[in-house]
Amino acid sequence: xxxxxxxxxxxxxxxxxxxxxxxxxxxxxxxxxxxxxxxxxxxxxxxxxxxxxxxxxxxxxxxxxxxxxxxxxxxxxxxxxxxxxxxxxxxxxxxxxxxxxxxxxxxxxxxxxxxxxxxxxxxxxxxxxxxxxxxxxxxxxxxxxxxxxxxxxxxxxxxxxxxxxxxx
Numbered sequence: 001x002x003x004x005x006x007x008x009x010x011x012x013x014x015x016x017x018x019x020x021x022x023x024x025x026x027x028x029x030x031x032x033x034x035x036x037x038x039x040x041x042x043x044x045x046x047x048x049x050x051x052x053x054x055x056x057x058x059x060x061x062x063x064x065x066x067x068x069x070x071x072x073x074x075x076x077x078x079x080x081x082x083x084x085x086x087x088x089x090x091x092x093x094x095x096x097x098x099x100x101x102x103x104x105x106x107x108x109x110x111x112x113x114x115x116x117x118x119x120x121x122x123x124x125x126x127x128x129x130x131x132x133x134x135x136x137x138x139x140x141x142x143x144x145x146x147x148x149x150x151x152x153x154x155x156x157x158x159x160x161x162x163x164x165x166x167x168x
Contacts (some may be wrong), residue, residue: 108115
């Protein structure tokens with residue numbers, strides 16, 4: 001039975017040796033994979049440093065843009081408030097104009113007869129003025145005609161009168 005124990009111990013030792021050899025071979029192949037992985041990770045680390053620098057730069061630019069947008073937004077708010085004030089003023093002006101227009105319309109409606117009378121009297125006054133101008137023109141024309149007739153008569157009286165009779 002001792003021999004079986006020795007044989008079992010040898011089998012166990014051979015099994016342990018095969019196990020150790022296979023674990024060693026696995027570790028050697030794993031070593032090359034891990035070296036390749038380490039190289040890949042170092043490459044990724046370099047790329048990550050570049051990405052980190054770019055991200056930092058982008059964050060800086062984004063922050064400056066956000067500040068600029070904030071300032072312009074505040075300026076735009078003041079412009080919007082000013083435009084709103086102008087709109088309110090225009091609305092107030094429109095309201096005032098509407099009140100004035102309605103009061104003028106009411107006044108015109110109330111004084112419609114008076115306005116009609118004023119228009120009639122102004123037409124009469126214009127008619128009288130036109131007649132007066134025509135009369136003045138006629139009078140001036142008559143004076144001119146009379147003056148010309150005096151001049152004509154004076155010229156006729158200066159000429160010797162001819163007798164139509166026989167010569168003696």
